[in-house]
Amino acid sequence: MSSLYSLQVFDAAENCLSGTIPDMFTTFTAMKVTEKMADYNYDRNHSFYYMVRIDIVAKGLMMDYTEFLSLVTCIDLSRNNFSGRIPESLTKLIGLRVLNLSRNHMIGKIPQEINQLLELESMDLSNNLFSGGIPPSMSSMNSLGALNLSYNNLSGPIPFAGHMSTFDDASTYYGNEHLCGPPLLKKCDSHELVPISNNVGDLRTWSPEVRQFWISAGLGFGIGFGGWYSVLAIKRKWNNAILKVMDFIAEILITRLQHLFPRRNR
Known part of the structure; x- marks a missing residue:
């Protein structure tokens, strides 16, 4: 399996294979490119164009591919007895379209x-023993049209944002007792909704929304305070009006802070 550079369809489904999946995908060169016909040099004498058809389970259905086989990239290891973790090299197959x-x-x-699988x-991944949370990075997998994470041991809030919000069928997540949040009916605790970094001083750990808020707040206060002080120095009779405006701005900022950092249960 170490020299299958042109392999595009790896189907070992419905066997009695066991043990861990070897970290062997670094040599699956044909699955690591997105523009194969332009960027990859095939061995024309050993390509699989001789095949009349292939059947692949994708998006919950048996798909019959009879044309454009050069565009198909698939790994199907379903219905075996594999154990262990997802090999790291599998996440490097940026041209992979179907993973089962x-x-x-x-x-x-x-x-x-897993979000590096740009073409997926x-x-x-259903009916396994996967645990932990669903990676928020999956929200950027914009090519993903079918997802099944049901019947595992996944826990925590579902990252129902970005492209992940398109998977609004609760059956995608059934059988994970400790998952919460939409599209499931089970609500998350308030401290689970927005994870807060322990290292508050490191801007790199903040979400883009939080960074944008603080930058806007800093600029707004700087400009607002400078203008307010200048006006007060010129026209004292505007004091009350200016103070009301400042109160209004402070109210908006406090509301946004409460939205970004919901109070944790003690």
Whole structure:
């Protein structure tokens, strides 16, 4: 399996394979590019264009591919007895379109780097023993059209934002007792909704919304206070009007702070 540079469809589904999945995907060169016909030099004498058709389970359906086989990239290891974690090298296959690891005994967390699978259209990790949270990075997987994470041991809030908000069918997450938030009916505790970094002083750990808020607040206060002081120095009779405006601005800022940093249960 160490020299399958042109492999595009790896189907070992419905066997009795067991053990951990080897970290072998670094050599799957044909799955690591997105523009294969332009950027990848095929061995024309050994390509798989001789195939008449292939059947792939994608998006919950059996798909029959009879044309454009050069565009198909798939890994299907479903319905085996594999255990262990998702190999790191698998997350480097940026040209992969279909990933099916369902109905195994795989453990560990879904890797944060899963969002590097930029071309992925269908991912089925159901009926395993995956644990931990669903990576928020999955919100950027804009090509993903079908997702199944049901019947695992996943926990915490579902990152229902960005592209992940398109998966509004609760069955995507069924069988994970400790998941919460939409589209499930189970609500999250307030401290789970917005994770707050322990290192508040490090701007790199803040979300873009929080950074934008503080930059806007700093500029607003600086300009506002300077203008307010200048006006007071010139026309004292405007004192009351200016103070009312400042109160109004402070109220807006406090409301936004409460939205960004909801109070934790003690």
